[in-house]
Amino acid sequence: MEMFNTDFILNFIGTTSFITVLCLWIALIFKIDQIKKLKFTLDKLKRSFDELDEQAKLIVKTDLELNKTQEELDKKVAGLYTLQRLSRAISTTLDEEQIFARIEEPLIREFGFEKALAFTFKKVRDGSLELNLRIQAGYSEEEAEKIKHNLEKESILSIIIKNNAPFSSLNAASGKLKQATESIKNLCLLNSFAGSIISTKDGPYGLIIMGNESSLSVLIEGDEEIVGILANQLGQAIENAKLFEETFRSHQELERRVTERTKELTDALSEIKQISKRKSEFVSAVSHELRTPLTSIKGYASILTAGTLGEIPPAVKERIEKIHHHSNELTDLINNLLDISRIESGKVEMKIEPHNLSLIIEKVADLLMPQIKEKQLQFSLKIPAGLGLALADAHQIERVFINLISNAIKYTPNQGKIGISAVKIPDNYLRIDVSDSGYGIPLEDLNKIFNEFYRVDSMITRGIKGTGLGLSLVKYIIEAHKGKIWATSKLNEGSIFSFTLPVAK
Numbered sequence: 211m212e213m214f215n216t217d218f219i220l221n222f223i224g225t226t227s228f229i230t231v232l233c234l235w236i237a238l239i240f241k242i243d244q245i246k247k248l249k250f251t252l253d254k255l256k257r258s259f260d261e262l263d264e265q266a267k268l269i270v271k272t273d274l275e276l277n278k279t280q281e282e283l284d285k286k287v288a289g290l291y292t293l294q295r296l297s298r299a300i301s302t303t304l305d306e307e308q309i310f311a312r313i314e315e316p317l318i319r320e321f322g323f324e325k326a327l328a329f330t331f332k333k334v335r336d337g338s339l340e341l342n343l344r345i346q347a348g349y350s351e352e353e354a355e356k357i358k359h360n361l362e363k364e365s366i367l368s369i370i371i372k373n374n375a376p377f378s379s380l381n382a383a384s385g386k387l388k389q390a391t392e393s394i395k396n397l398c399l400l401n402s403f404a405g406s407i408i409s410t411k412d413g414p415y416g417l418i419i420m421g422n423e424s425s426l427s428v429l430i431e432g433d434e435e436i437v438g439i440l441a442n443q444l445g446q447a448i449e450n451a452k453l454f455e456e457t458f459r460s461h462q463e464l465e466r467r468v469t470e471r472t473k474e475l476t477d478a479l480s481e482i483k484q485i486s487k488r489k490s491e492f493v494s495a496v497s498h499e500l501r502t503p504l505t506s507i508k509g510y511a512s513i514l515t516a517g518t519l520g521e522i523p524p525a526v527k528e529r530i531e532k533i534h535h536h537s538n539e540l541t542d543l544i545n546n547l548l549d550i551s552r553i554e555s556g557k558v559e560m561k562i563e564p565h566n567l568s569l570i571i572e573k574v575a576d577l578l579m580p581q582i583k584e585k586q587l588q589f590s591l592k593i594p595a596g597l598g599l600a601l602a603d604a605h606q607i608e609r610v611f612i613n614l615i616s617n618a619i620k621y622t623p624n625q626g627k628i629g630i631s632a633v634k635i636p637d638n639y640l641r642i643d644v645s646d647s648g649y650g651i652p653l654e655d656l657n658k659i660f661n662e663f664y665r666v667d668s669m670i671t672r673g674i675k676g677t678g679l680g681l682s683l684v685k686y687i688i689e690a691h692k693g694k695i696w697a698t699s700k701l702n703e704g705s706i707f708s709f710t711l712p713v714a715k
């Protein structure tokens with residue numbers, strides 16, 4: 211029993227152990243499988259985690275890059291705004307000093323730069339460039355002078371001028387330009403910078419450099435472009451200022467020359483007036499002197515032809531009558547000359563009073579009627595009833611009509627027409643027209659016929675006698691009345707002589 215029990219127990223234990231071991235084995239196998247699965251999952255997780263980590267890193271990197279780009283964009287936009295304001299500021303002045311003065315330190319800072327320098331070039335005789343300091347922001351006087359001196363000395367400028375494009379420490383190319391950029395960086399004590407040549411249409415005019423000393427504020431991509439645009443604007447503004455200065459200077463020169471010429475003309479005019487006065491005085495004196503002997507020649511000729519001193523043979527009488535006739539002509543000429551010089555020198559006092567023109571014209575027409583009739587001319591007079599009175603010296607205006615009507619008679623063939631008419635015109639004036647259907651006056655002679663001694667030289671009128679003084683006397687008289695006189699004419703159709711006289715109020 212005990213044996214049974216022991217065996218049983220042992221068997222039981224064995225079986226149980228076996229089962230247990232089996233179970234454990236199975237469990238172990240199961241666990242191992244599970245562990246394998248878990249490990250696989252873990253590996254997967256780890257990979258995913260790694261991937262996630264990579265992605266997270268990428269996101270952070272992208273975010274950083276985005277932030278940087280955003281920052282750069284903000285800087286660019288701010289720079290463009292500043293550029294726009296600056297452009298407006300420099301384009302509203304036409305003074306070169308002012309153009310540079312308007313690029314002030316706060317604006318440079320708004321661009322995102324700590325320091326700026328600008329120079330203009332001055333070519334010296336040996337071909338080298340001398341610099342004029344125009345902008346100096348963030349530098350002391352001595353620093354700027356030192357930089358200027360060094361830039362003048364070294365060959366940097368010629369390389370940059372040759373390159374003829376904006377440059378910067380960011381995009382320093384290779385070769386000489388890179389060296390030049392490095393030199394500028396060192397000379398100007400800058401960590402990063404952008405610069406550009408300022409050009410006008412005449413070529414390189416100056417240089418602008420903007421940059422940062424500290425390594426914290428670095429240059430961004432667009433900075434070079436912005437400095438380039440600014441240099442362009444400066445070039446444009448300088449060109450405008452130069453153009454303005456040129457125009458202003460030539461305007462001043464023109465004004466100076468006009469003043470000079472005006473003075474010359476005034477001097478010449480007063481000289482001419484002097485000469486004219488002397489001429490009038492001379493003509494007046496000579497005419498006066500000639501009149502006396504002429505009067506006696508005429509007197510003696512009259513006595514001789516009258517026969518009071520005894521009968522004279524007809525042939526002699528004929529000659530003496532010619533002497534008498536020519537003496538009369540000479541007297542007319544002298545009288546006209548005398549009148550012209552008197553009126554010209556203001557020696558004739560006009561008795562200006564209101565006059566009825568019809569009365570004056572009728573008187574003159576009566577006087578000239580024999581000649582009108584002799585040539586069988588039609589004479590018409592058209593003066594409106596309510597024309598009003600003219601302000602005139604009756605005696606002088608009578609001479610005007612005598613001369614104009616005499617001319618109309620002289621220069622119109624037989625059976626022609628002569629007319630006189632008057633109308634009121636604006637500004638309280640009367641216009642009087644003396645017209646004829648005569649030979650007419652060539653266009654080129656129309657404004658010369660009022661000159662002293664001028665006579666139209668044409669085949670038809672060549673045989674008609676005259677001195678060429680009548681119209682100049684008429685012109686003097688009319689102008690002394692503050693009126694005007696002119697002529698219109700058509701060859702072989704006739705002429706109209708028009709003049710104006712003020713109306714009596």
Ligand code: ATP
Pocket residue numbers: 613617618621622646648649650651659664665666667671675676677678679680681682705
């Ligand atoms: P005078 O001194 O004797 O009057 P004139 O008649 O030649 O001489 P003006 O009266 O000054 O001198 O005229 C100048 C010229 O103008 C004349 O010689 C004539 O050629 C031209 N002329 C003047 N009036 C007329 C007219 N009505 N028709 C055509 N030609 C005229």
Ligand code: MG
Pocket residue numbers: 613616617676680681
């Ligand atoms: Mg005449």
